[in-house]
Amino acid sequence: MTTAVDTTKPAREAPYEGPLLDVRDLHVEFVTRDGVARAVNGVNYSVRAGETLAVLGESGSGKSVTAQAIMGILDMPPARIPRGEIRFRGQDMLRMGREERRRIRGRKIAMIFQDALSSLNPVLSVGFQLGEMFRAHHGTSRKEAKDKAIELMERVRIPAAKQRVNDYPHQFSGGMRQRIMIAMALALEPDLIIADEPTTALDVTVQAQVMDLLAELQAEYHMGLILITHDLGVVADVADKIAVMYAGRIVETAPVYELYARPAHPYTRGLLDSIPRLDQKGQELYAIKGLPPNLLRIPKGCAFNPRCPRAQDVCRVEVPELFPVTEDDGTALAGRGSACFFWKETLHDR
Amino acid sequence: MGSYVLRRVLQMIPVFFGTTLLIFLMVYTLPGDPVAALFGEKAADPAVVASIKHKYYLDQPIWKQYLHYMGNLFQGDFGTSFTGRPVTDIMAGAFPVTIRLALLAFVFEMILGLVLGLVSGLRRGSVQDTLVLILTLLVISVPVFVLAYIAQTVFATNLGWVTPTVQNSYDLSQLMLPAIVLGSLSLAYVARLTRTSIGENLRADYMRTAVAKGLPRRTIISRHLLRNSLIPVVTFLGTDLGALMGGAIVTEGIFNVQGIGNVLYRAINQKEGPTVVGIVTVLVIVYLVASLLVDLLYAVLDPRIRYA
Numbered sequence: 208m209t210t211a212v213d214t215t216k217p218a219r220e221a222p223y224e225g226p227l228l229d230v231r232d233l234h235v236e237f238v239t240r241d242g243v244a245r246a247v248n249g250v251n252y253s254v255r256a257g258e259t260l261a262v263l264g265e266s267g268s269g270k271s272v273t274a275q276a277i278m279g280i281l282d283m284p285p286a287r288i289p290r291g292e293i294r295f296r297g298q299d300m301l302r303m304g305r306e307e308r309r310r311i312r313g314r315k316i317a318m319i320f321q322d323a324l325s326s327l328n329p330v331l332s333v334g335f336q337l338g339e340m341f342r343a344h345h346g347t348s349r350k351e352a353k354d355k356a357i358e359l360m361e362r363v364r365i366p367a368a369k370q371r372v373n374d375y376p377h378q379f380s381g382g383m384r385q386r387i388m389i390a391m392a393l394a395l396e397p398d399l400i401i402a403d404e405p406t407t408a409l410d411v412t413v414q415a416q417v418m419d420l421l422a423e424l425q426a427e428y429h430m431g432l433i434l435i436t437h438d439l440g441v442v443a444d445v446a447d448k449i450a451v452m453y454a455g456r457i458v459e460t461a462p463v464y465e466l467y468a469r470p471a472h473p474y475t476r477g478l479l480d481s482i483p484r485l486d487q488k489g490q491e492l493y494a495i496k497g498l499p500p501n502l503l504r505i506p507k508g509c510a511f512n513p514r515c516p517r518a519q520d521v522c523r524v525e526v527p528e529l530f531p532v533t534e535d536d537g538t539a540l541a542g543r544g545s546a547c548f549f550w551k552e553t554l555h556d557r
Numbered sequence: 558m559g560s561y562v563l564r565r566v567l568q569m570i571p572v573f574f575g576t577t578l579l580i581f582l583m584v585y586t587l588p589g590d591p592v593a594a595l596f597g598e599k600a601a602d603p604a605v606v607a608s609i610k611h612k613y614y615l616d617q618p619i620w621k622q623y624l625h626y627m628g629n630l631f632q633g634d635f636g637t638s639f640t641g642r643p644v645t646d647i648m649a650g651a652f653p654v655t656i657r658l659a660l661l662a663f664v665f666e667m668i669l670g671l672v673l674g675l676v677s678g679l680r681r682g683s684v685q686d687t688l689v690l691i692l693t694l695l696v697i698s699v700p701v702f703v704l705a706y707i708a709q710t711v712f713a714t715n716l717g718w719v720t721p722t723v724q725n726s727y728d729l730s731q732l733m734l735p736a737i738v739l740g741s742l743s744l745a746y747v748a749r750l751t752r753t754s755i756g757e758n759l760r761a762d763y764m765r766t767a768v769a770k771g772l773p774r775r776t777i778i779s780r781h782l783l784r785n786s787l788i789p790v791v792t793f794l795g796t797d798l799g800a801l802m803g804g805a806i807v808t809e810g811i812f813n814v815q816g817i818g819n820v821l822y823r824a825i826n827q828k829e830g831p832t833v834v835g836i837v838t839v840l841v842i843v844y845l846v847a848s849l850l851v852d853l854l855y856a857v858l859d860p861r862i863r864y865a
Contacts, residue, residue: 313771325762375860
């Protein structure tokens with residue numbers, strides 16, 4: 208289906224062969240009064256055109272901070288990026304000038320935020336805020352920008368777009384507001400969209416609609432999508448691959464169904480086990496014991512070791528790298544990796 | 558929007574009658590006989606006193622006096638002062654002076670206050686920010702008459718740029734110094750309010766969105782940041798304009814500006830009931846209109862209020 212759409216979009220830049228976005232060994236720290244909080248500690252991931260990467264993790268796992276670093280919207284200071292590369296179409300964005308970086312934001316890489324009500328400017332009409340994309344990047348006239356805003360609103364299926372273009376964010380429902388956020392991200396047909404918990408603030412029924420819309424538009428424009436979430440349910444339907452983050456590191460990567468079927472990291476296992484299931488009615492819900500680590504004092508060794516049922520002495524001393532996960536006979540499992548010394552045992556855990 | 562305006566206007570009615578009644582009661586129930594005061598040391602002829610009292614309606618019970626006064630007021634008659642001069646005449650002489658002074662002070666505090674607030678709000682913790690904080694704190698803590706005397710000493714006595722007091726109250730250039738002194742306190746408040754407001758809005762989610770949209774920095778500041786940050790500042794400025802129009806008794810006194818503040822001060826001293834009540838009534842109206850305008854402006858700036 209995506210290939211068919213590709214041919215109808217000849218005007219777009221030639222498809223980039225390598226990964227659209229390639230994050231390598233990214234480190235982000237926040238300088239606080241109490242010390243340096245290490246929010247991201249060597250993250251690697253990449254996204255290709257048309258691909259959806261879901262980044263999964265609890266709050267404080269560094270998933271949003273990574274996204275903000277990619278967008279270049281971290282406040283620096285207090286944040287700083289001591290190490291790493293963020294390559295977009297092969298070019299390291301961290302080495303770009305301010306203006307060059309700005310031109311990528313919104314036009315090549317766009318972002319959708321969690322809370323559309325606070326993320327939209329309360330005193331400007333949605334039409335104005337949508338049209339602003341065209342005016343700032345293409346120098347479109349005010350009037351033409353408004354027409355394009357209406358088009359966009361129709362694209363994301365906001366009823367009576369023409370009448371509502373001058374309305375303000377607070378006059379829309381939560382779902383409609385999130386559609387406007389999506390429309391805004393989509394405006395300049397970017398190569399990559401980063402959606403940071405796009406459905407968390409919405410009702411369950413609306414969540415599905417918004418996710419479907421996002422997935423549909425992604426396929427249509429053949430965009431890369433990074434979906435940041437803590438909700439395993441949202442991920443299952445739309446993601447191609449998943450990266451699970453814990454304490455600023457990626458602890459497991461896998462194609463989406465494999466991760467659900469056979470997790471190779473005790474943390475992923477714990478996350479899956481803590482999803483409530485109907486057949487467990489009456490039983491106590493499973494919860495990973497302990498609390499997420501304090502980023503000022505990340506535990507030595509594997510950051511998950513104090514909460515891990517499988518932790519051994521080695522886990523308290525050595526930091527596990529992301530090992531490739533294979534079958535017992537050594538057959539490689541494409542795209543799978545686990546940052547656990549005991550991934551083999553975890554994989555077999557039933 | 559229409560019903561919002563109507564509601565606001567209707568709210569003004571009880572406020573107007575309440576405040577005028579209060580001021581009327583306070584002025585006319587004050588101890589001391591204004592008519593007797595007219596005669597000074599001499600013993601007054603009871604017949605003359607009675608006729609004056611009758612002429613000014615002072616022989617009636619206070620509620621009747623109030624109704625009578627209000628009745629006249631709605632026909633544009635503010636009454637006559639005890640010296641025989643119509644109160645409207647007195648006000649016509651003083652208000653233009655006060656309006657000039659107030660507008661000068663207002664422009665001064667608005668422009669400089671906003672600029673200082675913006676500069677310090679955008680760069681918190683910088684040298685400029687600290688400087689603005691210290692200067693405004695100084696202005697806020699020093700009483701206005703001290704500031705006025707310092708200004709007089711420096712600019713008139715030492716530098717000789719201006720005359721110590723105002724010779725012609727209608728001359729804008731002469732009103733400059735009193736206006737700066739008058740506006741300085743509000744300037745400090747405007748600067749600090751702007752600074753705080755900008756600091757808060759800088760951290761708002763929609764600012765992050767604006768950056769993520771790839772807008773140029775100046776667009777982000779002028780269109781997204783300022784528009785939101787100015788809402789509380791505009792409210793303050795609006796009410797302050799109302800307050801400035803009320804004349805400034807201390808500043809006008811020190812600089813000999815023949816504005817409403819000066820006239821009011823003298824009228825109070827001389828127990829000139831009709832003048833005091835007349836002026837205060839006008840001030841009440843000015844204040845009410847100013848706050849109505851603020852509310853309307855507020856609704857223009859913030860659509861969430863417009864449709865509430």
